[in-house]
Amino acid sequence: MESVPKIEQSAEPVEVDLNAPGNFINRELSLLEFQRRVLEEAQDPGNPLLERVKFLSIVGSNLDEFYMVRVAGLRQQMDAGVVDIPADGLTPSEQVHAIRELASEIMHDMRSCWHQDLLPQLRSSGIHVVEYGDLTKRQADGLHKYFQEFVFPVLTPIAFDPGRPFPHISNLSLNLAVLIRDSAGKERFARIKVPGTLPRLVPVKTSGGNRRQHHFVWLGQLIIAHLEMLFPGMEIVEAHPFRVTRNADMVIQELEADDLLATMEEGVRQRRFGTVVRMAVNRDMSQRVREILTTNLRLNSEDIYTLEDPLGFSDLSALYRIDRYELKFPAFLPATHKANNNQAGEVDLFAAIRQQDILLHHPYDSFSPVVEFLNAAARDPNVLAIKQTLYRVGSNSPIVEALLKARENDKQVSVLVELKARFDEESNIEWARKLETAGVHVIYGLLGLKTHSKIALVVRQEGKRIRRYVHMATGNYNTVTAHLYTDLGYFTCNEDVGADATDFLNYLTGYSDKKSYRKVLVAPVSLRSGIEDLINREINHQTKGEPGHLIFKMNSLVDKQMIQLLYKASQSGVKIDLIVRGICCLRPGVPGLSENIRVISVVGRFLEHSRFYYFLNGGTEEIYLGSADLMPRNIDRRVELLFPVEEPKHIRYLRDEVMNAYLTDNVKSRSLCPDGTYERMSVGVTSDPIDTQTWLQERHRELAD
Numbered sequence: 015m016e017s018v019p020k021i022e023q024s025a026e027p028v029e030v031d032l033n034a035p036g037n038f039i040n041r042e043l044s045l046l047e048f049q050r051r052v053l054e055e056a057q058d059p060g061n062p063l064l065e066r067v068k069f070l071s072i073v074g075s076n077l078d079e080f081y082m083v084r085v086a087g088l089r090q091q092m093d094a095g096v097v098d099i100p101a102d103g104l105t106p107s108e109q110v111h112a113i114r115e116l117a118s119e120i121m122h123d124m125r126s127c128w129h130q131d132l133l134p135q136l137r138s139s140g141i142h143v144v145e146y147g148d149l150t151k152r153q154a155d156g157l158h159k160y161f162q163e164f165v166f167p168v169l170t171p172i173a174f175d176p177g178r179p180f181p182h183i184s185n186l187s188l189n190l191a192v193l194i195r196d197s198a199g200k201e202r203f204a205r206i207k208v209p210g211t212l213p214r215l216v217p218v219k220t221s222g223g224n225r226r227q228h229h230f231v232w233l234g235q236l237i238i239a240h241l242e243m244l245f246p247g248m249e250i251v252e253a254h255p256f257r258v259t260r261n262a263d264m265v266i267q268e269l270e271a272d273d274l275l276a277t278m279e280e281g282v283r284q285r286r287f288g289t290v291v292r293m294a295v296n297r298d299m300s301q302r303v304r305e306i307l308t309t310n311l312r313l314n315s316e317d318i319y320t321l322e323d324p325l326g327f328s329d330l331s332a333l334y335r336i337d338r339y340e341l342k343f344p345a346f347l348p349a350t351h352k353a354n355n356n357q358a359g360e361v362d363l364f365a366a367i368r369q370q371d372i373l374l375h376h377p378y379d380s381f382s383p384v385v386e387f388l389n390a391a392a393r394d395p396n397v398l399a400i401k402q403t404l405y406r407v408g409s410n411s412p413i414v415e416a417l418l419k420a421r422e423n424d425k426q427v428s429v430l431v432e433l434k435a436r437f438d439e440e441s442n443i444e445w446a447r448k449l450e451t452a453g454v455h456v457i458y459g460l461l462g463l464k465t466h467s468k469i470a471l472v473v474r475q476e477g478k479r480i481r482r483y484v485h486m487a488t489g490n491y492n493t494v495t496a497h498l499y500t501d502l503g504y505f506t507c508n509e510d511v512g513a514d515a516t517d518f519l520n521y522l523t524g525y526s527d528k529k530s531y532r533k534v535l536v537a538p539v540s541l542r543s544g545i546e547d548l549i550n551r552e553i554n555h556q557t558k559g560e561p562g563h564l565i566f567k568m569n570s571l572v573d574k575q576m577i578q579l580l581y582k583a584s585q586s587g588v589k590i591d592l593i594v595r596g597i598c599c600l601r602p603g604v605p606g607l608s609e610n611i612r613v614i615s616v617v618g619r620f621l622e623h624s625r626f627y628y629f630l631n632g633g634t635e636e637i638y639l640g641s642a643d644l645m646p647r648n649i650d651r652r653v654e655l656l657f658p659v660e661e662p663k664h665i666r667y668l669r670d671e672v673m674n675a676y677l678t679d680n681v682k683s684r685s686l687c688p689d690g691t692y693e694r695m696s697v698g699v700t701s702d703p704i705d706t707q708t709w710l711q712e713r714h715r716e717l718a719d
Contacts, residue, residue, distance in 0.1 A: 030585070030607050032578045035103030037607060039599045039690040041572050042084055042109055046116045047692060048596040049073050049080070051617045051684055053120060054694070057127050063135055064341040065619070068334045070132065073124060074327025077117065078186060078259055081292045085113060086261035089291055101574040101599065114316055125322045128330075139341060140227045141333065143215065146235040154239075156219045157231065161240050165212060169237065171244045174203045180310040181205050183290070185260040188214070188234060188326060191303050192241060195249040203306055206244065208234050208255070214329040228336055232324065254299040256307060257325040259292040293318050294325040343619050346711060348380040348497070349718035363390050364474065367483055372505040373664040375672070376489065377620060378714035381496035384503060385412050387485055391472040392420035398480075399426035401519045402470040406490040407445060413491040414445050421452045428455040430522050432465045457523050460653060463538065465522065466641050467655035471515045482512030486657045488624045488639055499623035500707070502639050504657065508533070511657065522653065537642055537654035542575075544656070545644075548629050548636070549579050553586045555632045562588035563630035565673050569623065570597040572645040584610040593676050594686075595622040597645075603688050613686035614695075616679055618707045626668060627656065637668055671713060681705035 030037075055061055056069035091098055091106040099105060104112065133143060149157065171192070172181040183189055188208040195201050208214070216236055218229035238253045290311045295304060297320055308318065324330070339345070351374060363386055366372060374383060389412075391397045400420050407413055421427045431446040450456045459465040468487040473480060489501030506512075510532040517528055518536060528539070535544035549564065556562035564583065571577065571592065577600045584590055590611040592598070602611040616622055627638040640656035642648040659665055676683070681703050684692040697703045 030581070032581055033101075035101065037581070037601060037604070038101040038103075038574070038577065039601055040102045040104050040109060040112070041100060041570075041597050041599050042088070042113055043116060043690065044597045044599060045080060045084065046113065046120065047690065048615070048617075049076050050120055050123075051615060051692060052076065053123060053127065055617055056124075057131065062340075062342050063132070063139055064334050064336065064338060065343055067132055067136070067330050070124060070127060071328050071330040071334070073120070074330070077121070078326075078328060080117075081259040082185070082262035085110065086289065086291045088113075089289065090261070101577075110316065118319065121319065121321055124327060128324075128327070129322065136333075139338070141336065141338070142218075142227075142229045143333075144218070144229060144231055146231050146239050149218065149231065153218050153220065153229070157216065157236055158240070160216065161236055161243075165209070165233070165237065166240070166243060168209045168211065169206055169244060171204050171206050174205065174306070174310075183207075183258050183311065185258065185262060186326070188255055188257050190234060190237060190253050191256055191299070191307060192245070192253045193251040193300070193303055194245050195251050197247065201251060203303070204245070206237065208237060213332060214326075215332045226338070230333075252298075252300055252303065254296055254303060255323065255325055256296075256299070257294045258290045258311065259294075261289045261291055291317060294321050295319070296321065296323055296325070346377070348377050349714040350380045351383050363387060364394075364483060367505045367507050368481075371508070371659075371661045371664065373659065373661070373667065374503040374505075375624075375710070375714070376496045376501045376503065377498065378710050381493055383505075384485060384487075384491070384496075385416065385493065387472070387483075387505070388413060388416035388470065389419070391474075391483075392416050392423055392425065394474065396476065397425055397472055397474050399428070399473040400470070401428045401473075401515075401523075402491070403430045403432070403465055403467050403519075403522070404445070404491055405432045405466055405468065406492050406495070408492045408494050411445065411491075412493055414449065417449065417454060418452050421449075421454050426455075428457065428519070428523060430457045430459060430465055430519075433458055455523075460522065463651060463653050464647075465653040466648065467518075467536075467653050468641050469515060469518065469655055471512070471519055481507055482509075482515060483507045484511055484515045486511075486515075486640070486655060488626075488641055495621075495623075499621045502624045502626065504639060504659065508660075518655065533658055535638065535640070535656040537648060537652055538650050541642060541654055541656060542649045545576070545627065546579060548627070549583055551631065552588050552629055553583050555630070556583075556587045560632045561630065562586070563590075563628075564588060565591045565593070565628035565677070566626070566644070567593035567622075567673075567676065568625045568643045569595045570643045570645050572597055572599050572643075573649055574599075574646075576644045576649075580611065581607055584608045591673075591677055593622075593673075598686055601688050601690070602686055614676070614679070615684045615686065615692060616676060616682050616706055617684070618682040618705065620707055626673075628669065628673060635665055635669065637665055672710070675704065675706040675709050678704050679706040682707065 052069055053073050056066045056073065088106045088110050097105060136143065174180050187210065190206040190208065192204045192206060193201055194204060212233060214233050215230040216233050218231055220227060220229055234255045241250045241253055290313060293307065293311060293313055295318065351372060363383065391400050400417065417427055417429060429449055433443060433446065446456050468490060470485045472483040474483060485503060485505050487501060487503040489496065489499055514531045514534045517531060518534065520526060521528060530540055535541040552562040552564055571594050580590060580600060588610060592611065592613045594613055594615055598613055600613065602608050602613045625640055625643065629636045637659045638656040639659060640654065642654035642656055648654050659668065680695040680697045680701060682705050683695045685695060686692055
């Protein structure tokens with residue numbers, strides 16, 4: 015693979031109004047465009063069949079979260095009469111209208127992909143999701159027994175009449191709206207919640223016991239087929255599924271919360287009672303039933319989506335658990351860093367870090383050195399203290415277990431647990447309780463700020479001196495997602511970085527007005543000004559006749575000031591390559607504004623999660639890694655950390671292999687057009703296909719060998 019080429023300096027910059035709304039793409043519509051790119055992976059016949067089903071379920075889950083958080087926020091603005099106009103100039107109501115159009119198109123394409131493409135191919139592969147009415151008598155009899163034994167006892171039909179109020183419909187629950195007629199001929203309404211404790215796709219037993227044949231029926235259809243058992247003596251007039259999405263974005267008033275942990279626990283409980291922002295119904299639902307739901311859930315027509323079944327695509331994830339490995343991506347075994355290859359003892363790992371900084375690229379490199387780093391620290395009698403931030407650690411966390419073991423061994427252990435990690439609050443609350451019970455000093459973060467940084471500090475006594483070992487990363491201390499997300503981690507015992515780590519963690523646990531650090535950039539203290547200075551330095555190089563080049567990889571680019579500064583850099587002739595997984599509010603390729611900016615997005619097997627910021631700097635290259643995207647929330651309202659990579663071989667690896675792989679990808683890469691849409695790259699007649707993630711897998715196998 016060739017190195018990233020240099021470019022010639024462009025002409026004099028053209029005067030352009032950098033505040034013009036037309037210079038910016040709406041963030042909500044950009045986020046929906048990302049969902050479309052994920053959907054393209056479900057539509058791509060080059061992906062294994064069950065992986066395509068998985069991508070489809072991911073889109074369903076992502077759209078749920080989009081409505082629960084982003085659309086809910088816009089609705090709140092509209093209801094409160096607050097008009098927070100983004101850089102693109104769209105009002106909340108205009109955004110909601112545009113969202114509905116684009117989201118409806120995506121939802122329609124999802125169902126076309128499922129019914130017209132994936133379902134027939136699943137059947138051809140021996141995986142059958144069948145309609146209840148198409149079951150054989152023997153299959154129906156078997157499901158009848160299943161219903162009587164497992165389903166019927168947990169169902170609760172709830173009537174709605176003048177004496178009984180309309181029932182609460184919980185967030186993301188699948189429900190049945192049932193209209194019945196009594197013996198007197200009067201029609202009545204009832205609601206049944208499809209239990210979330212049972213499989214949404216019910217296995218159907220078949221004769222022959224062929225392990226390559228799998229049959230399923232939707233639980234909702236099974237319940238509808240047995241409604242007479244729930245309403246004995248009544249005539250079933252009609253029954254239809256419906257699904258609601260509620261506002262689930264919790265706003266914690268920390269100034270009024272004496273106990274943040276208790277407040278978060280209550281917030282998690284209340285999430286299911288948020289305002290309804292979306293209701294999905296099927297096409298067969300009568301107008302009368304629809305009006306009952308619309309009136310009692312206080313919805314307007316824009317909140318209702320009429321869709322083909324299934325109403326919740328996230329339920330399809332169950333199919334991925336089928337043991338049909340030939341229908342999935344080939345198994346991938348990460349490479350293990352040589353520091354862990356032999357004895358994997360604490361002396362080996364600490365000695366390896368003392369010898370040189372260690373760069374890990376997950377999931378291509380194993381996450382085991384990170385776990386071993388903390389386990390070694392917990393065992394080592396020379397380790398005095400461990401300090402760490404935890405954002406999303408997941409369940410059954412070996413990271414937390416290592417910290418608990420360290421406390422058992424009388425180490426000083428301080429951990430900042432971010433309780434406000436959206437949708438991971440319950441897990442983090444549980445771990446916080448367990449750590450506190452063990453005597454770990456647990457901190458819940460700074461007032462008004464979410465701590466998103468990823469850092470672990472081990473303080474070790476070595477002879478007559480104290481040495482600090484630091485691990486910093488772009489991703490979470492989560493052993494599960496480390497196999498699924500692309501992230502970069504860095505071990506060092508550099509004295510300046512160690513001193514910065516101490517100052518940074520003391521800033522989190524104590525009181526500090528520190529404005530600058532030796533090596534790292536910290537939000538909200540110095541990250542904005544630091545990145546701005548580095549971009550301006552690149553502009554200065556370009557104006558002096560030295561080629562300027564920026565390569566930024568991140569999850570999202572939203573911040574208006576940063577976008578405007580990138581526009582200025584482009585106008586000065588700086589070449590800018592942006593690798594943005596999700597939201598990008600910058601318009602590339604606009605004459606006089608951004609013709610030197612290219613934006614690509616890579617969507618593949620692994621979730622792109624790593625962030626890096628490359629500055630050519632007149633040939634003295636600098637690269638920063640870290641947890642921060644260029645969004646106002648990351649720069650101004652979160653505690654974030656960017657750290658430099660200084661080892662020359664690591665700079666070469668990131669520049670010549672990682673960045674070059676992304677920038678030459680012609681398989682999984684999409685290019686952002688000035689109008690906000692994306693075009694998929696194509697393999698030229700004379701070009702070889704380059705899939706970044708596949709190439710990096712193969713490259714790390716070579717390095718391991």
